[in-house]
Amino acid sequence: MSESIARIGVLTGGGDCPGLNAVIRAVTKAAIIEHGWEVYGIEDGLLGLIRNRMRVLTLKDASNILTQGGTILGTSNKANPSHFCVGTDDEGKPVYKDVTNRIIEHVQERGLDALVCIGGDGTMSGAVELVRRGIRCMGVPKTIDNDLMHCEVTFGFHTAVATATEALDRIHTTASSHHRVMLVEMMGRYAGWLTLYSGAASGADVILVPEIPYDVDVVCEYCANRSRHGKAFTIIAVAEGAKPVGGEMVVDRVVRDSPDPIRLGGVSQVLCEQIAERTRLECRATILGHVQRGGTPVPYDRVLGTELGYAAVGLLRRGRFNEVVVVQRGRITHVPIEDVANQQRLVPPDHPLIRACRAVGVCFGDRI
Numbered sequence: 549m550s551e552s553i554a555r556i557g558v559l560t561g562g563g564d565c566p567g568l569n570a571v572i573r574a575v576t577k578a579a580i581i582e583h584g585w586e587v588y589g590i591e592d593g594l595l596g597l598i599r600n601r602m603r604v605l606t607l608k609d610a611s612n613i614l615t616q617g618g619t620i621l622g623t624s625n626k627a628n629p630s631h632f633c634v635g636t637d638d639e640g641k642p643v644y645k646d647v648t649n650r651i652i653e654h655v656q657e658r659g660l661d662a663l664v665c666i667g668g669d670g671t672m673s674g675a676v677e678l679v680r681r682g683i684r685c686m687g688v689p690k691t692i693d694n695d696l697m698h699c700e701v702t703f704g705f706h707t708a709v710a711t712a713t714e715a716l717d718r719i720h721t722t723a724s725s726h727h728r729v730m731l732v733e734m735m736g737r738y739a740g741w742l743t744l745y746s747g748a749a750s751g752a753d754v755i756l757v758p759e760i761p762y763d764v765d766v767v768c769e770y771c772a773n774r775s776r777h778g779k780a781f782t783i784i785a786v787a788e789g790a791k792p793v794g795g796e797m798v799v800d801r802v803v804r805d806s807p808d809p810i811r812l813g814g815v816s817q818v819l820c821e822q823i824a825e826r827t828r829l830e831c832r833a834t835i836l837g838h839v840q841r842g843g844t845p846v847p848y849d850r851v852l853g854t855e856l857g858y859a860a861v862g863l864l865r866r867g868r869f870n871e872v873v874v875v876q877r878g879r880i881t882h883v884p885i886e887d888v889a890n891q892q893r894l895v896p897p898d899h900p901l902i903r904a905c906r907a908v909g910v911c912f913g914d915r916i
């Protein structure tokens with residue numbers, strides 16, 4: 549690997565989110581226009597590095613993609629280099645192997661001087677392994693969950709908040725017509741940021757986040773009280789990771805070859821039945837699912853993606869490697885990749901927005 553940079557690779561890993569193309573555009577254009585580097589686009593995240601699937605990106609490739617959702621490079625959240633499924637044994641059981649060596653070979657073969665890894669904590673953990681083996685990496689944090697450590701906002705989050713808020717607003721009108729308790733389940737894994745922000749934005753009556761375990765009796769009393777006081781409907785924004793006091797999160801499925809195999813989902817259905825049974829109110833649950841990850845990024849995410857992509861290239865140019873560009877106190881800065889990998893930034897239960905919501909009568913499912 550040469551000291552100065554002539555050629556970089558860029559990949560998008562993990563679950564997609566709006567704004568990925570804005571980053572790819574910024575990285576590619578800044579690298580070519582400002583520094584004259586060559587850029588390789590790696591297909592399907594770390595999977596493309598394992599399988600040696602990559603192509604040269606030109607200015608034309610990076611043109612006209614700023615507003616597009618998804619990622620022109622494709623992504624995968626099933627490629628864990630140190631635990632990669634290479635086939636099955638005689639009994640049909642999957643066989644896993646550490647394939648990090650393959651990545652090193654492919655990076656060297658292609659002459660990539662550094663990799664820009666756009667991803668969440670899973671991709672950053674993969675990048676840490678590569679860094680340990682001498683590959684120079686620069687991380688750019690993405691996720692609708694907004695749960696990246698040391699980064700106060702990730703691109704993709706505000707678009708997902710807008711999508712979830714619109715869905716909640718729509719549920720509001722039908723809930724009101726039918727005098728129902730309506731539960732809307734949001735993504736976010738173990739963090740409640742998306743539910744908290746969209747719930748607050750749409751004026752949800754109850755907001756249930758993983759960081760504040762709920763008591764179903766409290767939620768039922770709240771719905772019944774509203775109904776007794778002439779508010780014949782209740783909107784409950786519930787995070788997929790919400791759990792009862794002393795209980796567990798609801799697991800939808802296990803994706804064995806993913807860096808984080810657990811997929812959450814279904815808590816809104818469980819709660820829907822419990823509330824209906826205990827209050828005799830009519831209840832319905834809607835799981836928003838992947839609709840929250842799709843669509844065109846809002847202007848904020850396009851701008852943030854552009855700033856982060858540009859900052860990542862600037863750091864590489866200055867000879868800084870193995871960092872993640874992050875937002876802290878509203879400004880772009882950087883932290884070591886190891887500080888971000890395998891960690892989650894959860895909502896503090898005394899977050900100012902939670903206090904503001906409580907002050908306007910929102911129930912968080914706990915006894916206070």
Ligand code: F6P
Binds near residue numbers: 563693735736737841
């Ligand atoms: O991390 C992003 C995210 O959308 C989570 O909010 C959600 O729990 C998970 O990914 C869903 O993963 P998949 O796309 O594998 O179903």
